[in-house]
Structure formats: structure tokens, C-alpha cells
Amino acid sequence: MTEKAESPAARTSFFYLAIILVTLILSVIALSLGVTALQGGDASAGSYALVGFIGLALSAYMLLQTQRRPSRVTFEMPQVITTILCQKCGFKNIRDFQRGDYVFKEAEPCPKCNEKMMIASIYREVKEKEKERLS
Amino acid sequence: MMLFVAFIFYGQRIQMYIMIREVESRLARLKFIRDEGRKMAISTIKEIGKPQEDPTERVDRFLEYIAIAPESMDPAGVVWKLEHVLDVRDIRFKDEVRLMAPEADEAQLNNLENTLEAALALNIIYKVIRHFYLLGKKTLSLYIIMQLQMVLPLIMREAEAFASALKAFATGQPIGDGAGALVAAKLMHGHEKRRIAQDIVVATVPLEGRTAHVLKSEGPGGNVGKPGDGIRRIIEETEGKIAAIVMVDAALKLEGEKPGDVAEGVGVAIGGPGIDQFKIEESVLKYKIPVNAVIVKEDIGDAVSPMRKEIFDAADTVIQRIKRLILERTKAGDSVIIAGIGNTIGIGQ
Known part of the structure; x- marks a missing residue:
């Protein structure tokens, strides 16, 4: 009874990956807009940078979640x-x-x-x- | 800004998807436990029962058994109707197990029956949770999913408990629920026993100058017997000349309490569907016999998994409590009944 089984919840869907990709692209755009705004002395540079970093962090977190090893369940029996x-x-x-x-x-x-x-x-x-x- | 707007409109839906994922992963674990339980039941039957043919199909059929409770619109006599239904169920279960495991002896048959019942309970838990999960997903009802997600930690605890019970039942290890049976076994060990009711044995034991009729279900096979019938018969045999009844049973503890703690009180300490409690209450009421309860505290996991050391050790504390109780509440020469309630798997007498 110490067998291990893979949880189906650990599978990653195409939809999930698409969301990550879109978030990543939007974050990069927000960051580049932030850099452009900073060079032009625009006050909105901070907001762009904030949105960009949050988006990057979110997509990195979501990507890490998909790379996580599938959760394994075990059945431990007491001595x-x-x-x-x-x-x-x-x-x-x-x-x-x-x-x-x-x-x-x-x-x-x-x-x-x-x-x-x-x-x-x-x-x-x-x-x-x-x-x-x-x- | 867009993110903020998205959260305003889709926040609830996002929350629901998160909850669905959580329920999904727990459901996967439940399925794993259910499948392992089924596998263990089949392998134990093959190992002990040595059947001629593969018992898998019969086991699968067993796991789908249902027992329909009697109608209670007119509640008079419903206890006897329920008892009859449960008796029929019990006989049917025993017959099925006998067919599955022709080489098993009586104690092993009882253990196999308990194993299959634990597997059946796991199957029902899994299927009910799956039902609500699919229903919630189909209707996209936040409230169904939310209720499921909220109640799942407790359900998981119960399922894990049944999973440990399976191993205990399959190998015949004493379980926490047998605390009462263990106390009675310790008191009656070395004395002559006789069968007084279905799967119930009694021994007459001298205790602190009193005559104690100590009863328990017949071990070491897993069974709870009919202690209600046993107590009623002893009361009838002695024409109601019983100074006190002490009932010992395992009881669910509250969080924060220690497993193996002992508590005292009054009343009929017995679980189950209520038939035995009803019978005992009827009998004691007729002769106005005081009923005392001594309980050993444990949680649901401890109750159905192999007995913890703390619970095993509590048996001696309970015996001391019983002795003090009968010294204080009865006179020398009186007769008392001491009933050890619970599943006696792995406990002889």
C-alpha cells in the first residue's frame, strides 16, 4: 500500500498556457512602455513599470506551477x-x-x-x- | 486598470475555478484511496479465502450494495423494522463473504466483512463527492462548489481514517473503537464465558465484593454483536436484581483533548444506529436500574485505525474507575453489569 499515483489535477491545459503567454507579453509591453515613458520624462512611467513587474511575477509564478512535479499521493501504514x-x-x-x-x-x-x-x-x-x- | 476591471467582473468566476481545482485534486486522492481499498480487499480475500474463481466481480458488486432505511412517517415500531433491515443486510454480507472466501474461518470471515465494509464506505464517499463536484461544474454553481470545498477537509479525514481501517481489518489488528471490548476482555480473562446473545459473551466475575456480569462481543474476529440483547437477557435472568450497569465505550473527542483520556457520566454509552441503545434504555427503565458510562476519548481516525498506545493504556485507568464507581454506587454482594462496547477485532477474551 505504498504505491504512488499521479494526480490528474497536475495536468496543464492549453488554455492555461495561453493565459500565461498573454500575461507575459502584456507585462513585457507594459515594461517597455514604462522605459519609453521614463526616457521621455513622463510621470506615468512608474505605473507602467508596476503593472509590468506584477504581470511578470504573476506569469513566472503560474509557469512555475505548471513545471511543478505532479503531486503524488501515498498511503502510509502505521507500525x-x-x-x-x-x-x-x-x-x-x-x-x-x-x-x-x-x-x-x-x-x-x-x-x-x-x-x-x-x-x-x-x-x-x-x-x-x-x-x-x-x- | 484592465486587471482591476477584470477582477470586478470575473473575480467570482476566477475564485470558482480555483476552488474547482482544489476539489479536483482532493477528489483524485479520494479516488486513489478508494481504488487502493478495493485492491486491498480483493488481495486479502484471495490470500485468506483462497477462492476457486476470481472474486473481483463479486467484490465490485458488494461495493455497490445499498440498505434502504424503513419508512418513519409512523415512527411506532421503527426500531424493530430497522433492526430487521440491518439483520438481513448483515446475513447477506456474511453469505457473500462466505462465497468469496470459502477457506476463511469465522473470525477471518468477520474481518473480511469489516474490510469490505470499509471499502464500501470509501466507495460511497468518493461517489458522493464526485456527484457534487460534477454537479457544481455542470451548473457552474459557486454555492455547490463552495460547500464542497468547505466540507472536504473533514471528509478527507474520514476517508483517511477508513483507509487505515482497511489495513487493520485486513490483518485483524485491534482498532481504537475496541477500547470498551478491551476493558471487558481484561476483566473477564481467565473466567468461564458463555454466549448470551448474537456474538456476545458474558462472564461472571467477582469484583470488589460484588458479582459483575462482564460482557463483550466475541473476539478476536471483527464484530460488535448485539450488546442490547445481552444486557436485556442478563437483566431478565436476574429478574432485574442489578444494582448498576457500567457501560464502557470509545467516544469521539473534541479537538484539543488528548486521545485516551477517560471521562465518566450517566446514560447508555453506545454508538451505532440506536437499536441497542433503545433496547438497553427500555430494559433499565422497567427495573429502574442506574446506568453509568465510562468513555475513552479518541478522534474518528483513532477509532477505526490500529489502536494507539494511549488508548490501550487507558484500559487500566478505566478498570480503576469502574472499581471505584461500583464501590461508591453499590453495596457488597450486589450484582452489576459491566458492558464493554465496540468492535472486538484483534481482541480475544
Whole structure:
């Protein structure tokens, strides 16, 4: 269950690419108009430059989004632990869960005292990713 | 300026396309989870059941099963009607699983049934979300898409929970919902048990000078049994001479609470469609028996995924609480019922 699958949302459409191209062209035009206006001492140079830079940034961002590696989804399975306990001498054997294990199932004889052992617990341990500040 | 004007006229549409993209990517994940669930169910059936023919077609048919709830315009007797529908569904499911996996024993059959039910739940979630997504796209309704986008984080949590449940059910690992069953198993371990109702076992256990009738669903296969029938039968057998009932179950925690926290209260602590709760309430009302509830808190993900250590450890805390409760609320020599509610998968007795 650790297979990976490609999300269809990651595909890029022609329409999307066309929008990026148009934005890019308009931004370049706005920038060149800004430069011309600056040379002519026109006060609107700042506005052209602003629109141009915003357009450039937007199209660059959109282009980056299309180049992003397709999002991959995974299916992680937690590690489950089985604890086998000897009722007589208290010997503990901790191992990964195996199919067929269940709590209170009789297990193999104890290696210390040869008494029948029993599955005392089956659980998974969760490592908290972040400290809970509001507990 | 043009950009500003475009945003005024097309802002809502742009927002909708962004939301549609978000819903689309989540729907893709849901589809992935659904497909993986189906694959896992089929491979588990093949592995455990060793069927003669390929079970894929039968599994696909199973994933489309529906159960129609009874009409409730005249609500008198609707509980029994619902119970009947659910019984028929349960028998049908068991028969189907038996046909799919002829080599599986009773406990494995229960586990396979649970696995298929989790796969079925994932299939329904995916199809409902896909329905609203397509409907929203077809009608270009911002409100359908917006509602979907708002509710999807919660739906995703539920779907992820069912995905972990699948693995637990397929391999027979105890799940968080089995907290109540684990407490009862710890109390009844080493004592003689008898079957008292469908998939329910009871043991008479001396506890703090009282006689405790401890019951749980029969493990280690995944099943919840009919605890309502079990409790009713014990009350009838003792002619209502029960000083108290203590019900132990897993309950949904609120965000901010810790999994495995234990809380006490009164009332019938049991989930499901309400049939068992109804039966127990009817029985205790007849003899005026006080019902106490002890709950182990966990979220939906913990409830159906392999049992967390905190929840496993909470069983001992619950036993201490039960002992204190019966010492305070009953007299020496009294009889009490302790019911461990929940799916007993991976928990013997």
C-alpha cells in the first residue's frame, strides 16, 4: 500500500498556457512602455513599470506551477507492535504485529521458564509532530 | 486598470475555478484511496479465502450494495423494522463473504466483512463527492462548489481514517473503537464465558465484593454483536436484581483533548444506529436500574485505525474507575453489569 499515483489535477491545459503567454507579453509591453515613458520624462512611467513587474511575477509564478512535479499521493501504514508476556517470570518479547495475533492469544513457550506466554498488548505508537500548546 | 476591471467582473468566476481545482485534486486522492481499498480487499480475500474463481466481480458488486432505511412517517415500531433491515443486510454480507472466501474461518470471515465494509464506505464517499463536484461544474454553481470545498477537509479525514481501517481489518489488528471490548476482555480473562446473545459473551466475575456480569462481543474476529440483547437477557435472568450497569465505550473527542483520556457520566454509552441503545434504555427503565458510562476519548481516525498506545493504556485507568464507581454506587454482594462496547477485532477474551 505504498504505491504512488499521479494526480490528474497536475495536468496543464492549453488554455492555461495561453493565459500565461498573454500575461507575459502584456507585462513585457507594459515594461517597455514604462522605459519609453521614463526616457521621455513622463510621470506615468512608474505605473507602467508596476503593472509590468506584477504581470511578470504573476506569469513566472503560474509557469512555475505548471513545471511543478505532479503531486503524488501515498498511503502510509502505521507500525503496529505486539508484546508477548510471560505471566510467570515477566519475560517480555516485543515484535512487529503478525497476521493472526490477537490480545490474550497463547504464544510460544517462554525462553526463560518454558511457561506458555500470552499476547498482552497490540498497539501502534504515534509520534506527535508538534507539541500541543493548548492542551 | 484592465486587471482591476477584470477582477470586478470575473473575480467570482476566477475564485470558482480555483476552488474547482482544489476539489479536483482532493477528489483524485479520494479516488486513489478508494481504488487502493478495493485492491486491498480483493488481495486479502484471495490470500485468506483462497477462492476457486476470481472474486473481483463479486467484490465490485458488494461495493455497490445499498440498505434502504424503513419508512418513519409512523415512527411506532421503527426500531424493530430497522433492526430487521440491518439483520438481513448483515446475513447477506456474511453469505457473500462466505462465497468469496470459502477457506476463511469465522473470525477471518468477520474481518473480511469489516474490510469490505470499509471499502464500501470509501466507495460511497468518493461517489458522493464526485456527484457534487460534477454537479457544481455542470451548473457552474459557486454555492455547490463552495460547500464542497468547505466540507472536504473533514471528509478527507474520514476517508483517511477508513483507509487505515482497511489495513487493520485486513490483518485483524485491534482498532481504537475496541477500547470498551478491551476493558471487558481484561476483566473477564481467565473466567468461564458463555454466549448470551448474537456474538456476545458474558462472564461472571467477582469484583470488589460484588458479582459483575462482564460482557463483550466475541473476539478476536471483527464484530460488535448485539450488546442490547445481552444486557436485556442478563437483566431478565436476574429478574432485574442489578444494582448498576457500567457501560464502557470509545467516544469521539473534541479537538484539543488528548486521545485516551477517560471521562465518566450517566446514560447508555453506545454508538451505532440506536437499536441497542433503545433496547438497553427500555430494559433499565422497567427495573429502574442506574446506568453509568465510562468513555475513552479518541478522534474518528483513532477509532477505526490500529489502536494507539494511549488508548490501550487507558484500559487500566478505566478498570480503576469502574472499581471505584461500583464501590461508591453499590453495596457488597450486589450484582452489576459491566458492558464493554465496540468492535472486538484483534481482541480475544
